[in-house]
Amino acid sequence: MLTKRIIACLDVDGGRVVKGVRFKNLRDAGDPAECATAHARSGADEIVLLDITATSGNRHTLLEVVRKAARPLFVPFTVGGGIRLLNDAAAVFDAGADKIAINSAAVRDPTLIGKIAGRFGSQAVVVAIDARKVNGGYEVFTAGGRVPTGRDVIRWAREAAVCGAGEILLTSMDRDGTQSGFDCELVREVAEAVSIPVIASGGAGSALDFIQVFREGCADAALAASIFHFGIESVAQLKHKLHHASVSVRWPC
Amino acid sequence: MIAIVDYGAGNLNSVKKAFDYLGADVVVTDQSQTVTAAAKIVLPGVGHFSSLRALNRSDLREVLLQAASAEKPFLGICLGMQWLFDGSEECNELAGAGIFPGKCREFPSWVKSPHVGWNSLTVLKGSRLLRGVAQDSFVYYTHSFHAPVLGATSAASEYGLRFTASVEQSNIFGVQFHPEKSGDVGLAILKNFCEV
Structure with a gap:
């Protein structure tokens, strides 16, 4: 039986894992390679590493971080942040990523999705969407949540899937870092609109939040950062609880 | 030496990295002489069945x-396993190796496609490749x-239906899942391949 995936996310800034609230007030949370290995040992089904500043100056640092984190990882490893061109993606794959996540660049040029998928396969292309509730609908934001695009999240998710995305990583900006629960309504709308897997992100605070986003939000996977980094809940503790709540997860693993 | 065949379909780093971790002598190559000289062969691959056409363009x-x-040990991974069959409905005009009969097909319409994530294995018979792998072990798929x-x-x-996770006949092995991304279970399977 296909299980629901639990994904540990590392937001990286200048070579360190950080975590903020609603994309602001960043706190240090450790070394990326050490965090990635620890989460994988604890039972994370995947590791996502997002370079949240992604300025051109720190690309070299990022690739070194990816290389170091990838070496001992034998679960899927996704890297995002600052990927603007096919060559940027190629460098990240070369450093050891299995999938890349693209956000702003895909909104600017949706053909980038197909270009990367054409060379590395659709399974390697995750389109990340940062969504915020605006006037009863959900709007796509880019540039780390700073720039409103005027685009509707559901329509963009459908378009990304048609362009060749393998998965959608859907972050609720309203819930990010708040630990107040996933936005199940947002996740469900997108999950029902596309046939590719949807990863719910933003708001994880407890095992109950995961149960809700799998049952009510119809998410295929759920991603969290804060609760894992700051020791509120290890991946192993979370999976143990989900298993006992009859959510199908890779457990024991 | 194990040769990982590079025919331009996707990213072979993770497969090489897993064999490196196990201490195997492994090379990534697109050269037929290197493949011929190798003791064992791994045919990886992700993406569309048509990318296997690159094998026909050279003498690979x-x-x-x-x-x-x-009788050289041969491991097909994902698309590399599908190549061992007659072909795939993903690209009808391209023939597979025909070592195993039948064609690869799409999943039924009532399940999401692609099938992405960790799924459990039902081990059906004794297997050299799956030696020591427990019933219901989880492995990572994307296809x-x-x-x-x-x-x-x-x-x-x-x-949606029951499909082949792994196939084995004398020296020929194939896995639809990605052992290089399947944690300790996957590493154990690759180690078994190193030792057959």
């Missing part, structure tokens, strides 16, 4: 078929087409 297809019939279950199927998984 013939070299791989010769190696397979010469849109699946191979039929047949006599040579050593393990199956369920997703």
